[in-house]
Amino acid sequence: MRVLLAAIFVYGAMLGAIGWLSSAYGEGRWPAWTTALAPLVVVAALVSAAVLFNRSGFRPRFRRISPDQRVAELEAKGLLLRQSFQARRAFAVEAYEDEGPHYLIELTDGGPADGRVLYLNGQYLHDHEPITDDPSMNQSRTFPCTEFEVLRHRKAGCVLQIRCGGTMIEPELIASRRIWEESRIERHEDGDLIADKTYDTLKREWTSRGVAAS
Structure with a gap:
């Protein structure tokens, strides 16, 4: 279930970004920077999904710890x-x-x-x-x-x-x-x-x- 929710979250983020750009620029020429927006949205959505839909014990570790702390x-x-x-x-x-x-x-x-x-x-x-x-x-x-x-x-x-x-x-x-x-x-x-x-x-x-x- 968590995997399905994470997939829906990522897909929704992509659709949301496309919808926002469409409403902002319509059928006109989109700025060049928008070509880099799609991969950034995907990466941000994947990281957010990993944090939001994983149990606390399995969330990725974003802080560095010393070898002694790991032990x-x-x-x-x-x-x-x-x-x-x-x-x-x-x-x-x-x-x-x-x-x-x-x-x-x-x-x-x-x-x-x-x-x-x-x-x-x-x-x-x-x-x-x-x-x-x-x-x-x-x-x-x-x-x-x-x-x-x-x-x-x-x-x-x-x-x-x-x-x-x-x-x-x-x-x-x-x-x-x-x-x-x-x-x-x-x-x-x-x-x-x-x-x-x-x-x-x-x-x-x-x-x-x-x-x-x-």
């Missing part, structure tokens, strides 16, 4: 998943196209995940990469580190933040992205815990086609 909102709604890890060492794989960096991290927390390897991949990891070629944005590496917390959207699975603690771990190496080309190595999803292969085995496999040039 707090999701946590209040029960949509935030916190995952805490302790790590011993890590290696990286070159970013492939627009997928972002890849990290394989050996965990050591004394619990069920001890000795397993955590696989992380995504654009969000760029926030923690070192920058040395832009004086206005230069930063040191902040991840991987010996203690960190991954904050994920419980339903979507996407990473919102990585909160770093402990000591920064310099990756042992960066494997060449050529490993992706016709690779027999099993592909993993962001956040996977790998238990069937050791860290050293994975490192040998991922570096079988070389290490990225520094």
